[in-house]
Amino acid sequence: MKTPCIKNHRNAAKIVGFIFVLLANFSCGVIKEKQKPFTKVLTFAGISERFGEPFGVAVSGTDVFVSDGEQGKIWLIQRNGTRLLFSEGLNTPSSIAFDKNSNLIVADSGSHTIKKINPKGIVEILAGVENQPGFADGDADHALFNAPIGIAVSENKIFVADTYNDKIRIIENGKVSTLAGSERGFADSEIASSVKFDTPCGIAVKNGKIIVADAGNLRLRMVDEKGSTSTLAGNGVQDSIDGNLFDAGFVAPLAVAVGNFGEIYVSDGNSVRVIGRRFFPVVETISDAERGFSDGNLSGSKFNRPSGLAVDESGNLFVADSENQVVRVFTGDDLGTEISKGGRKKLKTSAEEFRTLGEPRWPFDPPDKKREIAGTLGEIRGEISKEDDAAYFHNGLDIAGGYGETARFVRAEKVLRPLAVQNFSTLRELLQMPTLTYIHVRIGRDKNDKIFDDKRFQFSFETNGKLKGVRVPRGTKFEAGERFGTLNSMNHVHLIAGRSGAEMNALDALRLPDISDSIAPVIEQIALFDQNWQPVTETKSRNPRIMLSGNTRIVVRAFDRMDGNADRRRLGVYRLGYQILNADKAPLTEEKTTISFAFLPNSESVRLVYGEGSRSGATGETVFNYIVTNEIDGRNASESFFDASALQSGNYILRVFAADYFGNKTVSDIEFTK
Numbered sequence: 001m002k003t004p005c006i007k008n009h010r011n012a013a014k015i016v017g018f019i020f021v022l023l024a025n026f027s028c029g030v031i032k033e034k035q036k037p038f039t040k041v042l043t044f045a046g047i048s049e050r051f052g053e054p055f056g057v058a059v060s061g062t063d064v065f066v067s068d069g070e071q072g073k074i075w076l077i078q079r080n081g082t083r084l085l086f087s088e089g090l091n092t093p094s095s096i097a098f099d100k101n102s103n104l105i106v107a108d109s110g111s112h113t114i115k116k117i118n119p120k121g122i123v124e125i126l127a128g129v130e131n132q133p134g135f136a137d138g139d140a141d142h143a144l145f146n147a148p149i150g151i152a153v154s155e156n157k158i159f160v161a162d163t164y165n166d167k168i169r170i171i172e173n174g175k176v177s178t179l180a181g182s183e184r185g186f187a188d189s190e191i192a193s194s195v196k197f198d199t200p201c202g203i204a205v206k207n208g209k210i211i212v213a214d215a216g217n218l219r220l221r222m223v224d225e226k227g228s229t230s231t232l233a234g235n236g237v238q239d240s241i242d243g244n245l246f247d248a249g250f251v252a253p254l255a256v257a258v259g260n261f262g263e264i265y266v267s268d269g270n271s272v273r274v275i276g277r278r279f280f281p282v283v284e285t286i287s288d289a290e291r292g293f294s295d296g297n298l299s300g301s302k303f304n305r306p307s308g309l310a311v312d313e314s315g316n317l318f319v320a321d322s323e324n325q326v327v328r329v330f331t332g333d334d335l336g337t338e339i340s341k342g343g344r345k346k347l348k349t350s351a352e353e354f355r356t357l358g359e360p361r362w363p364f365d366p367p368d369k370k371r372e373i374a375g376t377l378g379e380i381r382g383e384i385s386k387e388d389d390a391a392y393f394h395n396g397l398d399i400a401g402g403y404g405e406t407a408r409f410v411r412a413e414k415v416l417r418p419l420a421v422q423n424f425s426t427l428r429e430l431l432q433m434p435t436l437t438y439i440h441v442r443i444g445r446d447k448n449d450k451i452f453d454d455k456r457f458q459f460s461f462e463t464n465g466k467l468k469g470v471r472v473p474r475g476t477k478f479e480a481g482e483r484f485g486t487l488n489s490m491n492h493v494h495l496i497a498g499r500s501g502a503e504m505n506a507l508d509a510l511r512l513p514d515i516s517d518s519i520a521p522v523i524e525q526i527a528l529f530d531q532n533w534q535p536v537t538e539t540k541s542r543n544p545r546i547m548l549s550g551n552t553r554i555v556v557r558a559f560d561r562m563d564g565n566a567d568r569r570r571l572g573v574y575r576l577g578y579q580i581l582n583a584d585k586a587p588l589t590e591e592k593t594t595i596s597f598a599f600l601p602n603s604e605s606v607r608l609v610y611g612e613g614s615r616s617g618a619t620g621e622t623v624f625n626y627i628v629t630n631e632i633d634g635r636n637a638s639e640s641f642f643d644a645s646a647l648q649s650g651n652y653i654l655r656v657f658a659a660d661y662f663g664n665k666t667v668s669d670i671e672f673t674k
Contacts, residue, residue, distance in 0.1 A: 036315060041287065041301035042336030044318065045077045046326030050347065053416050053434065054320035054327050056096040056151075057308035058104065064310070064318055065104060066327055067093035069416050069474070070434060074104065074117065077327065081336065087121040091131075092414065092475030095151040095161075095202060095255070095308060105158055109147040110414065110475025114160060114171060126158070127171045133455075133473070135165045136176075143176035145169070146458075147473035149418055150203040150255075152210065159210055161200040163418060164458060164473045168200065168210060168223055179210070180227035184460045184469075186217045186236070192227025199471065201418050202255030202267070202308070211264060213253040215418055220253060220266065220275075233275060233283055240271060240289040248283035252419060257309035257317070265317060267306040272319060272330070286330065291501050293324045293347075295338040303328065304501040305417070322416075323500045345634070349435075351508040351598065354497065357435065358411025358480060360511035363493045364401055365408060367481060368513040372565050374398035374492050377505045378597035379572035380624065383615035384607060391606050391614070394572070396439070396496035397506035404447030405487045410436060410495070410510065414477040424469045427490055431472065432500070439494035441485035444470050452483070490618075503600035505574070507661045517562045520664035521573050525557040526656055527611075527625075528670070531641060546672040548644035554578055554629045555611045558658040558666075559622065570622040572597065574661040578628055578642070581653040581669075588652065594640070595632045605637030628656060647674040 044064070046054065052070025059065070064077040069092045076086040092110030099105055104117040105126065113128035127140035134144035148169075150161025158171040159179070167181030178192070185196035198216025205211070210223040211232065219234030233245040234253070241249035251269030258264055263276035266283075270291040274284050288294070292302030304323035311317050317330040325347065329336050339347075361367035375398030382391035401407070413433040421443050423429045430439040442449065444457030449467060451459055456476045460468045478484065487493065497506035507515075528536035531551040538544035559570040577593040601609060609632055611625035631640050642654075651673050659665040 036332035038286065038298055038317070038330040039332045040297060040330075040338070041295050042329055042331060042334075043295055043339045044327045044329040044336040045075075045081050045083055046324075047081075047337060047339065047343070047347070049083055051075070051325045051327075053322050054325065055094050055307045055322055055416075056106070057310040057318050057320050057327070058096045058098055059310045059312045059318065060098055060102065062312075064312075064327070065096060066320060067096050067106065067308070069093060069109070069322075070414075072110075074106070074121075079335075087117045087123055089123060090115065092416070094149040094474065097151045097153045099153045099158070100155070105151050105153055107148045107151045107160065109149055109163070109473065110477075112145045112147055114145070114148065114151070114158065127160075127176050133164075135162075135167075137169075137178055138176060140171060140174050140176055147475055149201045149474060150213070152203045152205045154205040154208075159203055159205065161203045161212060163199055163201055164471060166197040166200065168197070168203070168212060168227075178227075180223050180229050184216070186214075186219075188221075188230050190228040192229070195223075195227065195229040197221065199419060202253070202257075204256040204258050204264070206258045206262065206264065211256050211258070213256045213266060215252050215254055218250045218253065220250075220256065220264070240269060240285060242273075242283050242285055245275070245281055245283060251289075254305075254418065255307055255309050257311055259311045259317070260313070260315050265309050265311070267303075267309055267319065270303050270305065272303065272306055272309075272317075293321075293326075293339070293344050293501070295328070298330070301328075323502075325499075341636075348502045349499070351504055354435070354504065354509040355511055358511075360513045361408075361410055361480060362512060363399060363407055363410050363438065363495060364405060365481070367408075370514040370564060372400040372569070373507075373515075373562050373571065374400045374569065375494075376507065376560075376572045376574070376597070377503070377600055378609070380606065380610045380614045380616050382617065384610050384612050384625075386612070391610065392603060393601060393606055393609075394616075395503050395600050396437070396494045397510075398492045398494050400492045401487050403487060403489060403491055406483045407438060407441045407485050407487060407493050408481050408483050409433075409438075409478050410480060412477070412479045415472050415474055418474050420472050420474075421470050425467070427488055429485075429488065430494075431484055433478075435497070435499055437496035437500075438484065439496070440488055440490035440492060442488055443472070443485045445485065447486050498599075505598050505661065507574075508598060515562075516564075517560075517660055517662040517664060519561045519563065519660075520666045521558055521560040521658040521660055523556060523558045523656065523658055523666050523668040526654075526668060526670055527555045527557075529553040529555065546670065548642075548672050548674060550645050551641035551643055552629070553627060554642060554654070554656065556626045556628050556656050556658065556668075557623065558626060559624055560658075560660045562660075570616075570624075572624055573626065573658045575659040576626050576628045577657055579655045579657070580642075580647070581655055583651040583653065583671075585653060588647075591655075591657065594628050594630065595626055596634075599634040601632050601637050602635045605632065608632065608637045608639060626658075644672075644674050649674050 056067035072090040074087040136144040146164040149163040160169040187196035202213040212221040220232040222232040239249035271289040294302040308320040379394040497509040498504040576595040579591040
């Protein structure tokens with residue numbers, strides 16, 4: 001009679017996975033102390049010379065090799081951080097790994113091939129047919145892949161995560177075969193042909209087992225030599241949750257690497273996680289889970305779509321920090337540089353540089369026909385109230401169009417994110433390109449959900465034939481003006497300019513034909529509060545005056561308009577600030593800009609920008625109450641005050657200003673007495 005724990009394959013798989021990690025931990029627990037522990041995160045490369053998109057990482061001795069998916073290159077980084085070109089001419093290279101002959105094996109996603117680069121940097125196709133996606137096993141030179149991303153090498157075998165075929169493949173002795181996987185979905189099974197993956201990306205070999213970062217299923221999977229597949233970790237819920245293997249949550253597991261003592265590292269969303277540092281196997285996050293760029297102590301370190309991972313002989317963990325365009329390292333040594341806040345700012349693309357990346361056009365046809373702007377960067381969405389904490393910043397430019405109208409690319413780009421399409425069949429369906437993101441669009445289909453005759457959009461279907469999802473593989477290229485979808489009932493393209501984490505004001509970053517604004521912002525009201533948010537009002541006397549003596553908050557209700565917009569349309573203001581004048585209007589202080597929306601502020605600072613009563617959305621009244629005494633510049637925000645105690649006794653004028661991007665400016669004065 002079978003015991004209850006193995007009647008159900010899923011329960012059996014959980015037990016196998018638990019024992020697999022537990023035994024590995026037990027077998028090496030004594031010698032783990034020999035490895036120098038991580039104490040910090042440093043930036044290893046990309047400071048003086050920017051990468052396009054570092055993605056895959058491999059280590060050979062003291063040298064670190066990095067694939068650059070955007071530039072189609074492989075870089076060699078020496079121990080001192082010097083970067084050398086190792087090979088080029090690739091088409092969106094992804095994961096990389098060395099074989100026993102010191103050849104670098106590359107999953108060249110954009111060309112749908114697996115390539116080999118010898119120690120001299122010479123490239124040849126190892127398997128697959130150049131620029132021909134598909135699925136076919138057999139002789140390596142006739143086999144077909146669909147934008148493979150993951151690579152791992154073990155003895156004479158090369159394992160491939162054939163990402164958009166949702167399979168794990170093997171290259172051995174000039175032949176390609178399928179180890180596990182059938183169609184897109186989720187299914188563990190002892191039968192290889194019954195297994196289902198969803199966009200498997202990174203893979204690694206541990207104790208003869210293949211560990212798979214199954215990105216679309218939000219899990220780590222484990223495949224044995226016969227293709228039997230089980231879940232190693234993850235509950236399938238999209239969230240960063242530490243804990244027991246099957247209670248843990250992942251955001252988007254992208255790459256895996258095995259450490260020197262069997263620990264499993266995972267790049268997940270915007271964080272780096274690990275399994276195997278404890279006696280009992282648990283998932284731990286060893287960085288901050290929030291998106292950003294921060295070196296220093298482990299828990300405070302921030303990443304932005306970390307991708308490839310690799311561990312050297314000393315146990316240092318190298319990370320391709322893709323959206324930050326640098327290579328970072330978890331280390332206990334001085335192996336890199338701790339980048340300051342000012343240094344991080346210098347690494348970002350400026351609006352001036354961004355404007356040169358494409359010709360002027362709108363995301364519709366005709367490309368030069370002026371469109372109405374329905375929303376700008378930095379506007380509040382939701383409402384600021386004592387009860388509601390759901391307010392957030394609008395992070396793009398809303399460009400109005402008609403329901404079902406065809407949306408087109410503003411500039412030529414290729415897809416780099418493995419899961420570039422998100423929120424399928426919702427109002428927030430989007431396609432994320434490297435520097436531009438397009439939201440509120442049915443990707444790859446018309447207003448009736450009829451799919452485009454364009455194989456670059458890869459659809460999946462339910463058993464009844466209903467559309468289930470769409471993917472656009474990593475490495476897919478589009479030209480400016482090509483169609484990518486149609487507007488849904490939001491009736492506009494929400495266009496985000498800038499890489500993830502470095503979003504900038506699209507009015508500044510893009511060249512939109514015939515756009516103009518000759519209308520100055522409107523200041524509706526100025527309200528003053530003390531440090532404790534108690535209103536400051538005029539004195540009740542024969543000559544009412546506003547009296548200020550200490551820290552004061554200035555809140556300005558204002559909005560902007562643009563040429564060609566409907567009168568009802570209220571837009572956010574680009575720049576605000578204040579100045580103190582003497583009673584005769586002679587300037588006492590210089591004009592101080594406190595709020596600027598050149599870049600998107602940190603998401604947590606929305607209540608530092610907007611005061612209570614601020615609200616905006618698809619319906620209802622739009623109110624922007626700006627707290628202009630607080631200081632917001634780029635992603636940085638801080639609370640501040642106007643300190644009237646620094647003034648001598650007398651009469652003064654508080655002058656508040658609101659300006660739009662095009663230089664129109666409105667000022668409003670309030671007399672007060674110190």
